[in-house]
Amino acid sequence: MLVVVSAPDLDDHRTGAGHPEQPARMPAALGGIDAAGVRDAVVTVAPRPATEAELARAHRSTYVDALRSFCHAGGGAIDPDTVAVPGSWDTALLAAGAPIVATEALRRGDGDAAFVAMRPPGHHATEDQAMGFCLINNVAVAAASLVAGGERVLIVDWDVHHGNGTQAIFWNEPNVLYVSTHQWPLFPGTGRATETGGPGAPGTTLNVPVPPGATGDVLLQAYDEVLVPAVERFAPDWVLVSAGFDGHRRDPLADLSLTAGDFADLAARVHALAPGPGRTVLVLEGGYDEEALRLSVGASLAAVLGTSFRPEQASSGGPGSSAVTAARQAHEDSAAAR
């Protein structure tokens, strides 16, 4: 069974006409469930707002207070990309609480994996800065809660952009392994292979930047050569996925060549890294072409359920293999230097 946490009816985060991160993304993502024909396997769970204490594990209280005040004062543009309106506060709290609800449901035995379809996305939000459409770092809030309970968390970030916020929040946290594949160069400009974690947690951040045009086989190579060996050493209790689908070839914000079939492969590979059933949570991040989002979510959910929905064939033959090799080498060099 698959736990799905979503609340499109409670979505009051209005970003304005023309903004690609908009409420219509949620029905598109949830449409993947029917597209993949897995409706009968879905257990729907309602989100709840994250508490102050939960937020405080990933964000500074001064930032949380400023964000709340900003929204309640009417909101506005936080930077050229990121906007908030009065309704953004409650919506963001729900998005931050939703991955925690997912882990609680899985802990009760409600499913083998979970999918969280909420917005705004989170992985660019740092402990004290909103950016890149993100207000609160939803995955980081959930991971920090699990770490506070004494558990070890793998975060796999396959969004096309580097999750600078998640990386920064757990830079010195030895109980979180953060592994990201992302287009390079691209927003937000972080995520070089040489960024491998702080002095308190060396080797627990692993970045694999790949060039525009990179295909699914390149990311699978990164998973085989970088992700899998690192996870075997790390032995996580939980696998959280920053599941952005803006690496799809039709996405308007980036230039990778992935297809829905590739996301099925990535999801199956990541789910297999969990220590057992009920320990994988896919959390939606980016993905701005609605049809690509629908098909890619459907393919991913089918894959974690062990069935097949591949409306588009996996891609291969794009550039990036040498970039993966270079990243692996950089990780080995930094490990040897420790």
Added chain:
Amino acid sequence: MKGPVTVVVGTDGSAAAACAMRWSADLVQATGGEVVAVHALGLLSHMPTNGSPANGEGDRRAAAPHTAAEHRTQIEAQLHRWCVPLQASGVAHRCFVSDGSPVLALLQAATDAAADLIVVGRRGSGGFPGLLLGSTSHELTAHAHLPVVVVPGPVEPPAR
């Protein structure tokens, strides 16, 4: 400030940024040193917008090309036009594009260049006085470990 200074200045091709650039050039002309001009490529930089996404800057992006990679090339090609105030002054300078939010890009550039100060133009954009959110200059002063100078832009009609 004595001796040569390194100034990081933000640019986006706006009139306010040009004022900040001229102020930076004047300073470096007096002290010696270098001006480093940075343009931040955001998530939406290459997106064509119909109507404006709350920040009212859709016009700048109207003639956007199709891909992020093409946009980067195009911006790099036109950056020298934005840096005309620096060229005209004759001071040592560099201009480059950087990915990220304006705040992140400026702070990173300042670190990389071991800068003495950051200079930005003041725009009448979103945000509320007194809050940490909502303007590059507010965010910079909250996060920077070096002086931040906010240069008034060209005179604008009062808001509302």
